[in-house]
Structure formats: C-alpha cells, structure tokens
Amino acid sequence: MEKTKPCPSTKRLKQNPPSVDRLSRLPDAVLCQILSFLPTKLSVATSILAKRWRFLWTHVPTLDFDGENHNIINRVIMLHKVQGLTTFRLCYMDKCDDYEFETWITTAIARNVQNLDIGLNYQFMLPRCLFTCKTLVNLTLFNCVGIPSSGAVSLPSLKKLHLYFVRYQVDEAIPHLLSGCPVLDELIIEGIVDKDLLQDGVSKHISAEMLTSLIEADIYFDYYKNDGESDDYFQSVVKFIDSLRNVKYLKLSSGMELEPGGDFGGPESIRRFDNLTKLELAIDWLFLTRFLKSADNLEVLIISEVDGYLRYNWMKPKQVPTCLLSHLRMVRIDQFWCTKYEFKLVRYLLKNSKVLKRMEIYSPNNEAKFDTLQKISLFQRGSETCELAFY
Incomplete structure (x- = not known):
C-alpha cells in the first residue's frame, strides 16, 4: 500500500517552529x-x-x-x-x-x-517659567510669541537654541533671552519677526555680545535692500559678527553687497578672532580681507560660491596678515570662474602663505581648466611644500 506523503504546509510547520516573540x-x-x-x-x-x-x-x-x-x-x-x-x-x-x-x-x-520643542500659531503666550528652567538643554520654538524683554531669564544648562519665526514684542527681547544662556554653543535663528510682523529683526536687533561659549556658528544673512536702510543694516551685521569672537569654526553666507572700499568702521573697530581656526565664506570678499587681518590662528580657509560682483571687492591687506605667515595650511576655492579678481586673490595667497600645505581650486569652466592650471602653476609660492590641486 502506498504511503501518503505529508502536505507541503505540514512539512514547513515541522521544520519551522513558531517564532519566539523576542520583543x-x-x-x-x-x-x-x-x-x-x-x-x-x-x-x-x-x-x-x-x-x-x-x-x-x-x-x-x-x-x-x-x-x-x-x-x-x-x-x-x-x-x-x-x-x-x-x-x-x-x-x-x-x-x-x-x-x-x-x-x-x-x-x-x-x-x-531636558529637550523642549514647542510649535504654535502665535495663539498662546509662552509662560515665564519656561525661561528659568534649570534642566533645559535643547529648546526649539516655532511660531511662538512671548519672549521676555525684562525680568528673570536663567537657562544655565541650555546648549542649543533654535528659533523659527518667533514673534517678539520689543527689540530688546532676543538679546535679553541670550543673556541668560551662559553655556549656549549652538544658535539657529530663522525668520524672526518683530512686533509689527513685517520686518526681519535678526540682524537689526540681536547682539551676540554675551555668547562667549559659542564655538561654532553657521550664519546666513538674507537681505533685500531698501533705500535708507542699507547702512544701518550693514553696521548691525558687522556688530553681530564681531560679537562671535570666540568661535573656532565660522561659516558666513549672504547675498549682501558692501559699499566698494568700505572699511568696516576703521581698523580700530576690528575685533580679534583669536580662536578661529576654520573659516568658510560665501559673502562679499571685503569680509575676507577683514578676517585675514583679525584671525591670527586661522588654519583652514574655504571660499565658497558667491555672486560674481561680490568678488570685485577683494582688497589686498596693507600688511601681510599673521595667519598667512604662521598658521594657514589649507585653502579651498569653489566656483572659480577665472576672472582677474580671482586670479589676483590666488596669486596673493600663494605668494604670502608661508606654511601653506595645499590649495584646492574647483572650476566649472571645463574648457579653460588646463590653461588656468598652467597660469596658476607659474605664480610665486611662499611655501615650498604647497600642493596645488585643480578640479
């Protein structure tokens, strides 16, 4: 008599016992x-x-x-x-x-x-007790209102503060808030609106004078020029950047144009950036001149993409900056379009950087790459060990 074969499903059950609920x-x-x-x-x-x-x-x-x-x-x-x-x-x-x-x-x-994330539609006032919380490490506010301009603000543990489209009642509110954050090391501010809900008040009203613990900063200024406002706005931007004097890494971006030949209020107003070792700029090249003169310990310089007309403002320092003589080891230039202003900058950096190890240049102009490399290779170099890479 022929034996009955077990059905496939039965066979699978015998070979694969029920799975254990490991969770x-x-x-x-x-x-x-x-x-x-x-x-x-x-x-x-x-x-x-x-x-x-x-x-x-x-x-x-x-x-x-x-x-x-x-x-x-x-x-x-x-x-x-x-x-x-x-x-x-x-x-x-x-x-x-x-x-x-x-x-x-x-x-x-x-x-x-420890971590508080509040997103509203401006329908509630933030309670005052929020600004005296001893345990808060990270605070994110989105579409909120109620930043105090007076009274107690004490956030002794706060390290990260993110403000998105926060409405404040008076100009002193944000500086007052920052004054109560002694260990803050990350600050993101985007789309702050003032009491009239019309103007961007980030650079106009914020002072980072108290942010001595901030070691990294990534700042973008988005500005649309109005008649009669450009000078005040520019001065507030410079004042804000000057206040970040303890940063080790700074990334600064903007489409804002400075007045040609501007001197940032004179050399006596230039703040020192003694801790700054890495700088990334995508901003008017007048800022480059300023930082080279004020960041003696700068080791890495990255010049990112910026509108062509903002490169015209490159001004050679009257004296060779200290960072070029003793610290600058790496330079990267993105979006090199082979203009005379860019060649002028590269020539200056190669000639005066005495300890430079490597310069990288990235150009979208494929047709002129070979000729450009040949031209730059002939520039005088202050560092005998400097490598030149052209992409």
Missing part, C-alpha cells in the same frame, strides 16, 4: 526606550497588545504631541508617571485654552524636561 522578552527599560522614538499617540496605542503593555507607555521618558485634542493631552499627562522627562514636544494642539497650555509647559518643567 516581549526585552526588559521594560529597553521597551520604553524603543517607544520613546514614537509619537505618544502610537506609544499609547501599544497598551492593547497585551496585559504587560497596558501601562508601559506611562514610563516612556518622551511625550510627543502633534495636533492632538486637548482632552487626550490632559489624560495622557495625568496618567504619565515619569519624573525625568527627556523630551517634551507640543505642536498645534486642538481646542485648548491658555490655562491648559501653561499647565502642560509647567508640568514638563516640573518633571525636569
């Missing part, structure tokens, strides 16, 4: 860490998976609300048990009032929140 075998602390990467709405939803998961979400160190109904937020915060919040994110709540919003922020602060 559920993880410790609660690990599961909470995993849940912390989810929006709170999804984290709470895991409570239906099994008895063990029912209240696991209440121990997750992150609360992330985006567009949630105020009743849901109230209930979640009431049931949540963590007293050391890693992150609290609150964006675009539905149907809440001033009291509820302030209560949520106050609760987060009382639970020693």
Whole structure:
C-alpha cells in the first residue's frame, strides 16, 4: 500500500517552529526606550497588545504631541508617571485654552524636561517659567510669541537654541533671552519677526555680545535692500559678527553687497578672532580681507560660491596678515570662474602663505581648466611644500 506523503504546509510547520516573540522578552527599560522614538499617540496605542503593555507607555521618558485634542493631552499627562522627562514636544494642539497650555509647559518643567520643542500659531503666550528652567538643554520654538524683554531669564544648562519665526514684542527681547544662556554653543535663528510682523529683526536687533561659549556658528544673512536702510543694516551685521569672537569654526553666507572700499568702521573697530581656526565664506570678499587681518590662528580657509560682483571687492591687506605667515595650511576655492579678481586673490595667497600645505581650486569652466592650471602653476609660492590641486 502506498504511503501518503505529508502536505507541503505540514512539512514547513515541522521544520519551522513558531517564532519566539523576542520583543516581549526585552526588559521594560529597553521597551520604553524603543517607544520613546514614537509619537505618544502610537506609544499609547501599544497598551492593547497585551496585559504587560497596558501601562508601559506611562514610563516612556518622551511625550510627543502633534495636533492632538486637548482632552487626550490632559489624560495622557495625568496618567504619565515619569519624573525625568527627556523630551517634551507640543505642536498645534486642538481646542485648548491658555490655562491648559501653561499647565502642560509647567508640568514638563516640573518633571525636569531636558529637550523642549514647542510649535504654535502665535495663539498662546509662552509662560515665564519656561525661561528659568534649570534642566533645559535643547529648546526649539516655532511660531511662538512671548519672549521676555525684562525680568528673570536663567537657562544655565541650555546648549542649543533654535528659533523659527518667533514673534517678539520689543527689540530688546532676543538679546535679553541670550543673556541668560551662559553655556549656549549652538544658535539657529530663522525668520524672526518683530512686533509689527513685517520686518526681519535678526540682524537689526540681536547682539551676540554675551555668547562667549559659542564655538561654532553657521550664519546666513538674507537681505533685500531698501533705500535708507542699507547702512544701518550693514553696521548691525558687522556688530553681530564681531560679537562671535570666540568661535573656532565660522561659516558666513549672504547675498549682501558692501559699499566698494568700505572699511568696516576703521581698523580700530576690528575685533580679534583669536580662536578661529576654520573659516568658510560665501559673502562679499571685503569680509575676507577683514578676517585675514583679525584671525591670527586661522588654519583652514574655504571660499565658497558667491555672486560674481561680490568678488570685485577683494582688497589686498596693507600688511601681510599673521595667519598667512604662521598658521594657514589649507585653502579651498569653489566656483572659480577665472576672472582677474580671482586670479589676483590666488596669486596673493600663494605668494604670502608661508606654511601653506595645499590649495584646492574647483572650476566649472571645463574648457579653460588646463590653461588656468598652467597660469596658476607659474605664480610665486611662499611655501615650498604647497600642493596645488585643480578640479
């Protein structure tokens, strides 16, 4: 009698035993860490998976609300048990009032929140207690209003401050806020609007005089010139840049044109950038002259793409800057268009940089690359060990 063959599905079951639920075998602390990467709405939803998961979400160190109904937020915060919040994110709540919003922020602060991310539609004033939080390390504000211009501001642990389209009531608000951030090392400001909701007040009203701990800065000035405003705007930009005197790495970009022959208020006004070792510029070349004279310890110089007319303002320093004689080791020039102004700059740097190790030049002008390389190769070099690379 012929034996019956087992069906393929039965055979697969015998060879592949049911998979083990490895996720559920993880410790609660690990599961909470995993849940912390989810929006709170999804984290709470895991409570239906099994008895063990029912209240696991209440121990997750992150609360992330985006567009949630105020009743849901109230209930979640009431049931949540963590007293050391890693992150609290609150964006675009539905149907809440001033009291509820302030209560949520106050609760987060009382639970020693470290990272706070608030996104609004200018409908609520930020509570004053936010600006005296001792545990905040990172603060992001988007479409918010209520930056204080007076009174106590003390954020002793704040290292990163990101402000996007923040509305302030008086010009002194932002400087007052920065004055209470003694260890700040990252500042992003984008689209700040003043009390009239019309003007960009970033460079006009901000002073970074108190940002002594800032070691890296990436700044872009976007300016549309209006009659009678260019001089004031330019002076405020220069003052702001001067205040970043302790930075080690500075990236500065703008489409703003300076007046030809401008001297930044005279040599006596030039601040020293003694800690600056890496500089990246995509801005009017008058700034290049200024930094070469004021950054004695500059080691890396990157000149990025900038509109052609902004290159015309290159002015050779009257004396060879100290950084060229003793520290500058690497120069990179992007978008080299083979103009006489660019050749003039390259010739000057090669001749006067005594310890330069490498100069890289990137040109989009493929047809002229060979001739350009031949021409630059003939320039006098102050450093016998300098390598020239042309791409």
